[in-house]
Amino acid sequence: MSVVSTPATLKHAAGMIDDAEARRIRNDFPILNQQVNGSPLVYLDSGATSQNPLCVLEAEQEFYEQRNAAVHRGAHMLAVSATDAFENARETVAGFINAGMDEVVWTSNATEAINLVAYAFSNASAGRGGDAASRFVLGPGDELVVTEMEHHANLIPWQELAFRTGATLRYIPVDDAGALRLDEAEQIIGPRTKVVAFTHASNVLGTINPVGTLVRLAREAGAAVVLDACQSVPHMAVDVKALDVDFAAFSGHKMLGPTGIGVLYGKAELLNAMPPFLTGGSMITTVTMEKADYLPSPQRFEAGTQRISQAVALAAAVDYLRETGMDRIHAWEAELGQRLVAGLEAIDGVRVLGPAAGAERIGLAAFDVDGVHAHDVGQFLDDKGIAVRVGHHCAQPLHRRLGLVATTRASTYLYNTTDDVDAFLDAVAGVRPFFGAN
């Protein structure tokens, strides 16, 4: 194997992350070292997609230079080497979330992972999967429960599943501060509930949801729990066994990995009882002209040629995160998140969504600027080299609930510094004067 550069963090992985360390980390990310519109790039859009450290880019290149071949097929040396790299990557990611090797299914992204689960229910309801899949059968009278703060990726697959099966979709509302109404959840989750799907951390509000409470309610109801872990797995230590969820979904591109790869975690016993979603080559045992038998998980859900280099690169990203330390990353981003919110709250005409300064939140903040549309805010910030997200952040129902159409979101990651946050706050303070919104 070729030499892959040692991440700067390896040499400094002790104590809390501070600005000096964040700057060293930043140096591992080639893309961050550039000017935008004459200013150094301030990248505050990692909630949408994160950037890749050099070691991840190198891992992908090394794979293509030395190991590229189809996996789980062919007897030649490269095929063996590629299969090893692919399965080692699975082991790395499984270890990262405390899952078994057969409990990590590669998908294109979190969206596909959630659809995989929804379609397993759908296919079971259409009679596929036999007795083993009977617990996934849905019909009129059954209920699927989501929350009002879901990303569309964890909402629309359940809406469609309800349409296809006749089940009813219900949702747990949020209060004005953006917290889930747990009193309502207790009423809503009951004997009819078959699925409870919710986000671990909100990509808009920054809240971290009480997984334990919701899992307990789901268990009492005998419902399956699907966790959208897109904004948690990249930013904090997540142990799927300790959380006791049935399924969890996350995307590689939000955790320093490449696009095109995501993960579905599922309890092995459930995955092996589920009918497949995508079908075709590489996921079968015996095929006749009439029917096919399927491999167990994870191959059962990995039809066709897989995202091999992406899996390898994602494993390199996981190694980088692990070496840096998820608890350190979480603590640093919590600090940046508090700085963001406190700073935004101090600016006239700015309303921050979700918990107020001082209350727990992940390292992001979405906000409304009175009298200035989010699109204009984003344009103004971009002019200063500051990259943020504008719009509804794929959470239209949540925005509607909060009486808004579009907001601006700044989201941090391990490579951001307090200077980044301050440059951003400084720029936001100039928005209303510029647009004459005073």
Added chain:
Amino acid sequence: MSAELQQLYQQIILEHAKKRNGSPLADPPQGDKSGESHMLNPTCGDEITLRAAVHDDGAGITLSAISWDGQGCSISMASASVLSDLVQGMDREELLKVVDTFRELMRSRGSIEADEEILGDAAALSGVSRYPARVKCAMLAWVALEEALLAAN
């Protein structure tokens, strides 16, 4: 602040975004045919409902009234406002010409000068063409007008 940003958000644009000429929606003149269009920019939620009324005096068709309701960024709102000022009373040929001229300007990526004679205040939106992501915002009302005219006929 960059010259491009200044050019994008000229004072006249910010003023139109606030004034919103042509808004809110109004009933069409008695006896005239009218059509309506609802346009949405799903990436950022810009939204406009535009109503156009046409008067046919036998010799030709003119735009007798235009009005709209909407919400969105300053570019989309200013664009609807300048459009309303510009096209009121135009005959069909003039109308198609200004819409085409504006569309060409928006797609130019900054390579053509706006013709103020033809475009009036809409010429001030020329800075948008350097920001491909914002062209949709600027075009929203204009595309709505085209659709509303089709609906009116």
